[in-house]
Amino acid sequence: MDDKTGAAPHSVVRLNALQIRMLAHPLRARLLGLLRVDGPATATTLARLLDTNTGATSYHLRQLADVGLVAEEAELGTSRQRFWRAAHDASTWLPTDFDDDPDARAAAEWIESQQVQLMSEQAERWLASRQQAPQAWREASTISDAMLTLAPQRLRELNDEIWALILKYRQDPALAAEEDAAQVHMFLVNFPRAEELR
Numbered sequence: 001m002d003d004k005t006g007a008a009p010h011s012v013v014r015l016n017a018l019q020i021r022m023l024a025h026p027l028r029a030r031l032l033g034l035l036r037v038d039g040p041a042t043a044t045t046l047a048r049l050l051d052t053n054t055g056a057t058s059y060h061l062r063q064l065a066d067v068g069l070v071a072e073e074a075e076l077g078t079s080r081q082r083f084w085r086a087a088h089d090a091s092t093w094l095p096t097d098f099d100d101d102p103d104a105r106a107a108a109e110w111i112e113s114q115q116v117q118l119m120s121e122q123a124e125r126w127l128a129s130r131q132q133a134p135q136a137w138r139e140a141s142t143i144s145d146a147m148l149t150l151a152p153q154r155l156r157e158l159n160d161e162i163w164a165l166i167l168k169y170r171q172d173p174a175l176a177a178e179e180d181a182a183q184v185h186m187f188l189v190n191f192p193r194a195e196e197l198r
Helices: 017-023 026-038 041-051 055-066 102-132 133-141 152-170
Strands: 012-014 069-072 083-086 090-092
Touching: 012 055, 017 026, 017 102, 026 041, 026 055, 026 069, 026 083, 026 102, 026 152, 041 083, 055 069
Parallel strands: 012 090
Antiparallel strands: 069 083
16 A cells, blocks of 8 residues: 555556557457456456457456456455456556567557547547536646657656656545546657658
C-alpha cells in the first residue's frame, strides 16, 4: 500500500515480445481493457459485455494468464465461477524494444493503431453527446493541441512529468470518492512532425 493515500501502488508492466504478440488480438485487448477499467469479472460476464461466447472469453483469458497479463482472483471465485483480474494497471513499451523482432514490432504497431482508433471513437462519442452532459463537465473537458520545439530527451522528460501528475490524481482515493466523480479518458499522444524529420 502507498503510505500517503492508502491506495495500492500503480503497477505497470513493460511488455516483452511474447506479451505484446499475445495482446495484439482484438478480443484479448478488449478483455484486458475491461478488467483494468471495471475490475475483476467472470468469463460469462465479460462475454455478455463484449457480445461473444463464454468459451471464447475463457480461452483468451487463459492465454493472457499464460503470459502474466491477467490472473485468477481466487478470493472472489467459487467452485462454479472463476473471477479474473488484470495483473497490472497499465502496459508500456518503447517502440525500439522490438527493433530486432518483426512480429513483436508488428504487434506493437497494431496495438498503437487500435489505440488511435479508440481515442477517435471516444472523442467522437463525447462530441456527439456533450450537449446533454452537465455544464460542469462541458466546461472541464477539453480537446486541444499544442506545438512545442523540443529535443527527444526533453520530450521524454515532459512525458515522465505528465505521467507523474496523472498517477498523483489516479492514486488519490479521495478524488474518486467525490460526489460527482466519473471515469475520464486521458490520452497522451505526441510525436515529431513528419516534415521535421525529412
